[in-house]
Amino acid sequence: MVTLRELPVEELFGPGHRLCAGCGPAISMRMLTKAFRGPTVVTNATGCVEVASSIYPFNAWGVPWVHTAFENAAATASGIEAGFKALRRKGKLERNVDVIAIGGDGGTFDIGIQALSGALERGHDFVYLCYDNEAYMNTGIQRSGATPHGAATTTSPAGSKIPGKPEWKKDLIGICIAHGIDYAATASIAYWNDYVTKVRKAIEVDGPAVVHVLAPCPLGWRSEPKDTIKIAKLAVQTRFFPIYEYDKGTYRLSIKVPNPKPVEEFLKLQGRFRHLFQPEFADEIRKIQDYVDRNYERIAKLSGEP
Amino acid sequence: MEKMKVVGLSGDQIAAYAAKQCRVDVVSAYPITPQTIIVEEYSNYVANGEVDTEFICVESEHSAMSACIGASLTGARVFTATSSQGLALMHEMLYIASGLRCPIVMCVVNRALSAPINIHCDHSDMMGSRDCGWIQVFAENAQEVYDWVIQAFKIAEDREVLLPMAVNLDGFTISHALEDIRVLEDGAVDEFLPEREAVYRLDPDNPILVGPLVLPDYYFEFKVQQEEAMRKAAEKIGEVTREYYEYSSRKYAPIDPFNVEGANTALIAMGSTAGMLRTVARQLEREGKRVAVIKLWLYRPFPGDELIKLVEDMESLIVLDRTLSFGAPVGPLCSDVIAALYNAGRCDIRVANAVYGLGGRDLTPAEVEELSMKALKMAETKMVDKRMEFIGVRE
Ligand SMILES: Cc1ncc(C[n+]2csc(CCOP(=O)(O)OP(=O)(O)O)c2C)c(N)n1
Numbered sequence: 001m002v003t004l005r006e007l008p009v010e011e012l013f014g015p016g017h018r019l020c021a022g023c024g025p026a027i028s029m030r031m032l033t034k035a036f037r038g039p040t041v042v043t044n045a046t047g048c049v050e051v052a053s054s055i056y057p058f059n060a061w062g063v064p065w066v067h068t069a070f071e072n073a074a075a076t077a078s079g080i081e082a083g084f085k086a087l088r089r090k091g092k093l094e095r096n097v098d099v100i101a102i103g104g105d106g107g108t109f110d111i112g113i114q115a116l117s118g119a120l121e122r123g124h125d126f127v128y129l130c131y132d133n134e135a136y137m138n139t140g141i142q143r144s145g146a147t148p149h150g151a152a153t154t155t156s157p158a159g160s161k162i163p164g165k166p167e168w169k170k171d172l173i174g175i176c177i178a179h180g181i182d183y184a185a186t187a188s189i190a191y192w193n194d195y196v197t198k199v200r201k202a203i204e205v206d207g208p209a210v211v212h213v214l215a216p217c218p219l220g221w222r223s224e225p226k227d228t229i230k231i232a233k234l235a236v237q238t239r240f241f242p243i244y245e246y247d248k249g250t251y252r253l254s255i256k257v258p259n260p261k262p263v264e265e266f267l268k269l270q271g272r273f274r275h276l277f278q279p280e281f282a283d284e285i286r287k288i289q290d291y292v293d294r295n296y297e298r299i300a301k302l303s304g305e306p
Numbered sequence: 307m308e309k310m311k312v313v314g315l316s317g318d319q320i321a322a323y324a325a326k327q328c329r330v331d332v333v334s335a336y337p338i339t340p341q342t343i344i345v346e347e348y349s350n351y352v353a354n355g356e357v358d359t360e361f362i363c364v365e366s367e368h369s370a371m372s373a374c375i376g377a378s379l380t381g382a383r384v385f386t387a388t389s390s391q392g393l394a395l396m397h398e399m400l401y402i403a404s405g406l407r408c409p410i411v412m413c414v415v416n417r418a419l420s421a422p423i424n425i426h427c428d429h430s431d432m433m434g435s436r437d438c439g440w441i442q443v444f445a446e447n448a449q450e451v452y453d454w455v456i457q458a459f460k461i462a463e464d465r466e467v468l469l470p471m472a473v474n475l476d477g478f479t480i481s482h483a484l485e486d487i488r489v490l491e492d493g494a495v496d497e498f499l500p501e502r503e504a505v506y507r508l509d510p511d512n513p514i515l516v517g518p519l520v521l522p523d524y525y526f527e528f529k530v531q532q533e534e535a536m537r538k539a540a541e542k543i544g545e546v547t548r549e550y551y552e553y554s555s556r557k558y559a560p561i562d563p564f565n566v567e568g569a570n571t572a573l574i575a576m577g578s579t580a581g582m583l584r585t586v587a588r589q590l591e592r593e594g595k596r597v598a599v600i601k602l603w604l605y606r607p608f609p610g611d612e613l614i615k616l617v618e619d620m621e622s623l624i625v626l627d628r629t630l631s632f633g634a635p636v637g638p639l640c641s642d643v644i645a646a647l648y649n650a651g652r653c654d655i656r657v658a659n660a661v662y663g664l665g666g667r668d669l670t671p672a673e674v675e676e677l678s679m680k681a682l683k684m685a686e687t688k689m690v691d692k693r694m695e696f697i698g699v700r701e
Contacts, residue, residue, distance in 0.1 A: 039510035043376065054518035064508040067517035068375055068402050075369035079334060079376025079384075080508065082360035086331035086382050090358060092501075093381075097510060115372065118365030 001193045002200070007034045012062035017053040022225025024215030024232060025049050025104070025131045027189045032100070032129055032213075035199035036063070040098040041084075043077050045107035046070035048138045048217075049131065071111040074119035077101035077126045098203050099126040105146035106136040109170050120179040120208045127202040128210045130172060133217035141220040145170040148240075149291065150284050151272045153220070158275035163284055168291060176210040177246050183209035185245035185254070189216075190233035194254050198245060214241045222271025234266040239296040244303060251302040260296070263289045310488050310554070317448040317480035318343035320487050321387060321413040321473070324455035326357050327495040328411075331382035331502075334362035334373035336392060339425045340477040341415040344387040367392035371399035371410075378408035379516060381504030383459065386410065389477060390417035393431045397438070403470045404439030404532060406517055407506070409462035410470040411455060412440075416577070416628075417477040418665040426666020427477035429577065429628040433638050439532055441471040441539050442606040444576040446562075448485040450603075451475045453556055456495060460546045465505045467539045469532070474605075476578040478666065490553060498553050536607045543604060560609035562601040563616050565591065571681040572598035572617060574643060575626040576605060579662075579669060583626075586674040597678040602639070610646035617647075622656040622684035624677055628663045636694050637661055656684045662697040673697050 012033035019026035025048055043066045044050040050067045053060035068076045080099050087093040101119075103112050108130040116128060135153045136142040143156040149168045152158040156165035176184045183205040187195035195213055202209035216232050218225045235241040236255055240263055243255040264285060267273040276284045300306075315323060322344050325333065337345045351357040360377070364370045367388050378384045388396060393414055403410055414432050418424040432442065441461060445451045454473045462471040475481055490498070506514065520528055540560070547558040564584050566572065573583050580601035587597045600616060602609065617623060627637025634641065640659035647655055660677055662669045677697070684690055 041508045041510065051519050054515055056518040056520040056524050059515040059518070061515055062513060064510060064513045065515045066376070066379055066406075066508065067519075068372060068406070069398055072369060072372035072399070075364065075372035076376040078362055078364070078369070079332065079373030079378075080380055081376075082332050082334070082362050082373065083377035083380030083382035083384075086358070086360040086377075087380060090331070095510075097508075114365060115369050118369055121365070122362065 001197045003193065007196065010062070012036060013053070014060045016058055017060035018055060019048060019052045020219055020225070022218045022228040024189055024217055024228050025133055027228070028131045028213045028215040029053070031189065031192050031196050032199055033063070035196045035203065037098065037200065037203055039095050040100060041066070041080055042100045042102060043068070043073050043080060045073035045103035045112060046138070047104035047107055049102060049104065051138055070107050072115045073101040073103045073107060073112060074128055075115040077128070078119045078122065078124045081124045081126050101126055101128045103128070103130055104137070105130060105132040105134060106144045109145035109172055117179065120176060120181050123207050125207055127199065128208065129199070130210070130212045131215045132212060133215050133220060135220050137217050137220045146172070150276050150288055152275060153272070163275055163281045172212050173210065173246065181208050181210065182248050183246065185211050186241065186243050187211055187213040188232050188236050188241060188243055189213060190229050190236060191243060191255060194243060220272065223269055227269055231266065231269050234261065234269070237261050238263045238266040239292050240266050242296050242299045244299050251299065253300055253303040253305055256305070257296070263292050310490060312486050312488050314484055314486055315448065316343065316482050316484050317451050317475050318415065318482065319347050320448045320452045321455060321475070322347035322351070323489065324452045325385040326351055327490070327492055328383065328385070328456060328459050328499055329496070329501070330359055330385040332360045332362065332374070332377035332384045333386060334364055334370045334377065335386045335388065336364055336367045336370045338389045338392040340417060340481040341387050341389040341392070341413070343481065344413060344415070367395040368399060371396040371403060374410045375399065375403050375406060375408050378410050379406065379508050381502065381507035383502040384408070384410045385412070387413040387415065389415040390419055390431045393435060394419060397435060400435050400438035400440060402517070405528070407468040407535070408470055409459070409468055411458045411462055412470065412472050413451070413455065414472050414474045415477050415481045416474050424665040425477070427479055428664045428666070429474070430630070432472065432474050433629040433631070436606070436638055439469065439536070440606065441469050441536070442474065443471070443603050444474040444605060445480065446578055446580050446601060448480055448483070449487050451480065452487055452489060453550065453554060453558060456499060457546050457550050457558065460499050461539060461542050463502050464542045467535055467542050468505065469535050469539060474577065479578040494553055498550065540607045540609070558603060560602070560604035561612050561616065562603055564599040564601070565596060566598040566600070566616050569596045569598035570620050571622045571685040572600045572620060573624050573626060573677060573681060574600045574602065574639070576602045576639065577628065579626060579628070582669065582671060583674055586671050586678060590675070590678055595678070595682060597681060608642050608646065610649060613643065613646055614650045614652065617655060618652070620655060620685070621688065622681055624658045624660055624681045626660045626662055630661055630664065656688060656690045658684060658690050658692065659694040660697050661694065667698055669697060
């Protein structure tokens with residue numbers, strides 16, 4: 001794993017973006033760029049990061065950066081990769097250029113999954129980074145396929161009958177791995193060296209690779225900006241968001257959590273789960289705990305852990 | 307200087323052949339009838355090592371256009387093709403291609419839109435994307451498809467234009483019919499169309515931000531620049547077609563007029579229909595009735611001034627639209643013609659609209675003759691009794 005000393009001092013993301021104070025995605029972007037190894041081009045799906053880092057005539061990016069639309073970061077990346085490949089073959093471009101596609105959970109789990117699936121299947125050499133803040137934050141906190149069960153969003157509100165989102169989170173990494181790609185991993189901004197190391201590994205892979213990073217959103221999670229990293233850490237320590245990687249057929253739990261904290265520790269810092277602490281919804285927290293335990297065990301088992 | 311040989315190919319095949327001769331760097335496409343042959347033909351070139359192209363066989367047209375945009379931004383020369391539902395699925399990305407000033411060339415094999423599903427020709431697909439900021443030409447036959455594709459790259463990639471360009475060809479009528487086509491030698495194409503010199507591209511040594519969020523303080527200026535590029539394109543088309551004439555001896559222009567001199571009326575149309583209109587006009591000529599046929603090659607930017615010059619001495623026009631604009635006063639081509647006349651202060655020229663051929667319905671010579679008679683009558687009486695009519699529809 002990289003050490004603090006090994007990170008480049010150069011800033012390729014910011015200053016000058018307009019993301020919120022305590023924004024997890026902003027932190028995840030800065031760390032992402034610390035993993036770049038050389039000439040890099042970024043394509044960014046529509047969403048908070050895109051909108052807040054590119055307000056004309058300002059630019060928060062130190063690398064060539066393209067936004068086209070919401071659902072197509074992987075398809076745009078396919079074209080960029082193919083374009084560079086063709087130009088290199090014809091001797092019109094000398095260097096190799098790394099291609100990074102960035103999408104939020106909406107642009108990845110939901111509207112962008114088709115383009116992502118297509119690009120993974122075709123085997124383009126690029127890294128897909130999904131920053132997961134667990135809802136459509138750019139449009140004001142609507143549920144996505146990544147929103148956890150029980151979370152209140154504006155389209156899965158906590159009502160007297162339905163306590164937040166009834167469905168569970170989609171298994172993005174499972175879907176990606178099923179394409180037969182070589183490398184996929186989850187990460188958390190609270191474990192920066194694990195995250196940066198994984199992005200670098202993903203870049204070094206020949207062919208597509210996917211990194212799914214949990215990035216809390218104070219606005220949508222209704223948490224304190226100062227607690228972003230704390231919450232990101234609790235997501236891991238409660239086993240709510242298991243940190244693992246898949247490398248050419250082998251799973252590895254990157255961060256083992258032998259003595260997990262109860263999931264309430266993670267939930268209680270966030271207004272989006274506040275309703276679950278009412279006595280009538282006590283069962284929901286039990287269900288979440290049960291899901292979290294089973295999910296972690298599933299991944300532990302895949303990783304050959306006892 | 308004519309460097310030519312003759313090949314027997316269909317409109318779809320020649321589209322792929324032209325792209326091959328243009329040495330495109332990236333092709334990204336998805337099959338849809340009647341465009342499929344273009345994708346298949348190009349796959350064959352790739353499989354046989356006849357081209358040095360990255361061919362991305364994507365999972366949808368939306369991704370096809372997205373990939374074309376990504377590739378174009380690297381500085382690569384990019385080609386694609388689609389039809390109907392495929393073009394509709396690309397719709398969002400068409401605006402992004404033009405907004406990001408990507409000189410992509412696309413063949414649109416015109417086909418009706420669902421529902422009900424229909425695979426045959428009309429122009430509803432491209433007309434649905436009329437305002438997407440693409441330069442648009444309509445070919446009459448496979449020869450024109452070939453010539454326009456080659457010219458399109460030169461027009462689109464011009465540093466003062468930098469806009470994507472669609473070459474339209476009628477589904478089946480052109481796409482699937484075999485024709486003798488006179489093609490340039492590869493070397494002549496290379497000479498006419500050198501490699502793309504990208505003005506702006508994704509260069510890690512000179513990082514730029516492409517496709518930012520632009521708020522009310524600047525957005526309008528971006529759009530006006532696009533409009534200026536469109537106007538510039540009109541000029542460049544003149545230059546490029548003149549230069550192409552030297553290579554091919556084939557003369558292109560925004561408009562292809564027939565029998566205009568001395569005529570006091572004209573039929574105006576785009577695409578493969580024009581040939582039949584001319585045949586009928588020739589026949590009427592023998593009977594002493596003169597009806598001009600004005601075929602528009604260029605649809606966007608709309609060649610209003612050229613059109614006015616051709617019709618300024620006429621009394622009436624009938625505009626044939628192969629599409630319906632539901633609830634509109636007339637079809638899109640007709641409305642453009644009327645607007646151009648109005649702009650020129652020529653509201654005295656009578657205009658009627660004939661909507662024909664939807665979903666591949668044939669337009670018969672008898673119907674065209676009837677339309678011609680109507681046009682002549684309008685010229686004589688200076689009256690229009692029916693502004694818009696549907697041709698060949700069962701009551
Ligand atoms: C947006 C769009 N693109 C392309 C097409 C053309 N198209 C119609 S059916 C089809 C293939 C269907 O294949 P599959 O789903 O495997 O079904 P099969 O025909 O094999 O039964 C295609 C490409 C279309 N109708 N719409």
